[in-house]
Amino acid sequence: MSYQVNKKGYYGEFGGAFIPEMMHPNIEELQEKYMEIINSYNFRQDFISLLKHYVGRPSPLYLAKRMSEKYQTNIFLKREDLNHTGSHKVNNTIGQILLAKALGKTRIIAETGAGQHGVATATVCALMNMKCIVYMGALDVQRQAPNVKKMRMLGAEVIPAESGNKTLKDATNEAMRDWINNPVDTHYIIGSVVGPHPYPDMVARFQSVISEEIKWQLDEQMGRELPTRVIACVGGGSNAAGAFYHFLDTDSVELIGVEAAGKGVDTDETAATLTLGKPGVLHSSRSYVMQTEDGQIIEPYSISAGLDYPGIGPMHANLHATKRAKYLWATDEEVLEAALELTQLEGIIPALESAHALAALKKIDLKPEDINVINLSGRGDKDMETYLNYFGY
């Protein structure tokens, strides 16, 4: 069984392109050209060179000794937090800005939750001299103020989305509306493995540099390419897709995604889509969606703005349905404690999103011989206020 996308844009029964006709020319153009462009020699050269010299790749694969000791196992951290702009998001925006240029687009739009994807998009737009508009939920504009300032300094226009819960879902709606209203000159840089085909596949391919590096880095350090398991947090699921990618078809590698349970999966304040959602159509693809009996989308909640999303990428929906990957959840409280633990054991302050992956260590059976790779998707600078308020420093 292959866990990759098929020709029609489906992962098993999930995916597709449920787009209004107004978006059809843009999506069709992407579907027809993306593989040819990203496989072309020039694109590969530019992509690899920018990842190396601009982003700072490869990101280290770090054996966290004190943490390994505490959990009596081997814990490696894939340090996406050390990328330029502070998270894995830049791998994708570098790829998509090169793609947008190849398509002759001059205006870029993006949606952002925590602001990491917005900052990564604003950054590559500055780099490539492209006009950049970032939609961000009005609530997230408030709770992620430093990232908003960064985006503005980078020359992007940040437009607060005032609809719904004023978070990531609503920012995504506004970005889609913008694209419908600007069908010719604009490319929409989606930040996760969500949206209509080919976005889930395209973003996963750009992020797959993570698992590609894990393989040779593990070989270099441990003399084997395959870990026992890979653990990553999941909102839309882009960092997890990148960390899983080259292991998808190797059944011996256990894949674990961790969703944001917010205040608990038995409360109304949660974002654990695979745990609580049902199959449905949101933001142009068929996947699991948190929804009411009537098919209205439920407003999600998480302390981490980046995981505060009621859907999930169709690749993950399929990995969940076929049981190839296991999806756990972690509450806000568990996540905060996990973040503090990493900070004090290893001197690394993680993003709240990434701390969800760390929180999984307490939920799985770890053996001394296991090699666990945790994708540390981003750094915690943007979350300092939340941390300081909670821990009272």
Add this chain to the structure above:
Amino acid sequence: MKNRINQLFQDKKENILSVYFTAGYPKLDDTVSIIEKLVANGVDLIEIGMPFSDPVADGPVIQHSSLIALKNGMTIKTLFEQLKGIREKVNIPLILMGYLNPVIQFGVEKFCEKCSEVGIDGLILPDLPLNEYQENYREVFAKYNLHNILLITPQTSEKRLVEIDEASSGFIYMVSSSSTTGAKNSVADFHIDYFERIQNMKLKNPRVIGFGISNQETFYNACKYAQGAIIGSAFVKALEGETTLDEKISNFVNQVVKTV
């Protein structure tokens, strides 16, 4: 039985006025009275909006009305209950318009069956694209004599226009300019060359122009290039305010059409 949409386009060749409103807005139980009053004022075709929490193809006005309708408690189930018996009162074609997810959750076959029971003639589901419709929905729509109304835009290629014309059975919904609903409201924004290009293609289906039609001027202007036009956001907006529904609806419709 002949579908009422086909009957309408056979009987009336020009200036067809179609009006969209969101079911359950401004009040939950306004649905049937809005339909009756639109019919009494001479509207030719009605699109009943099924509210959705995340209507990406709609602008702020319809988005807002959907939010209020949902807060009022509108669901597909409630809508079908409200529409029970509507065919004893009105004869013009009725279309349901909405997004795919609530329909999927209701159950597609059950939804179509209910539509046929209450006398719905067609569906507009903007996020149900042509290929998905052909592969998964066409048969069940046909079984219940429901037309699937497909959209075209100024960016739709000639090849795709032909495909859409082929797959259409009621009329084609021509989106006036690439936009969300209610985004533009001036005839100057219209792509006259696009209207003329489509007119010259001699498609087999009749066409109705929507998006950006808000008053008499834009309505008759659009009608020069198609059999009719659709008013959505402007009508939904007109439902706000203090006066009675009766007054709001007759004032609005009379402002748009000189003689029906």
